[in-house]
Amino acid sequence: MGQFDGQPSVRWSLRGLNEEGDETWLIRGIARKLYHCPGCHGNIDVGDEHTIVQYVRRLGGTDHHHWHRRCAEELLIPELGNLRRIPASESSQSRLEARGRVKSGRRRN
Numbered sequence: 001m002g003q004f005d006g007q008p009s010v011r012w013s014l015r016g017l018n019e020e021g022d023e024t025w026l027i028r029g030i031a032r033k034l035y036h037c038p039g040c041h042g043n044i045d046v047g048d049e050h051t052i053v054q055y056v057r058r059l060g061g062t063d064h065h066h067w068h069r070r071c072a073e074e075l076l077i078p079e080l081g082n083l084r085r086i087p088a089s090e091s092s093q094s095r096l097e098a099r100g101r102v103k104s105g106r107r108r109n
């Protein structure tokens with residue numbers, strides 16, 4: 001297994017672009033309540049390690065969903081372009097929400 005196995009971790013988040021050109025951030029999370037995975041419609045139980053998928057929209061705004069790690073890896077990651085690893089410290093929700101207040105053309109990397 002290499003350093004980058006396609007999954008977000010404590011240290012690293014992932015960022016790619018979906019087909020609409022929205023930034024798609026994948027962040028490791030621990031469920032604090034019951035979630036339903038959009039990939040398989042199954043439950044993510046409290047305490048489960050999972051993947052938070054946060055979109056930073058090209059035209060501004062953010063929203064997020066909670067996915068099983070495997071579902072995100074199998075269904076979501078293959079659809080993303082320009083995928084790269086970003087230090088997890090740069091993917092806090094408040095940072096991404098601030099990023100969503102700027103249109104993509106004026107965003108910095």
Ligand SMILES: [Zn+2]
Nearest residue numbers: 037040068071
């Ligand atoms: Zn799932």
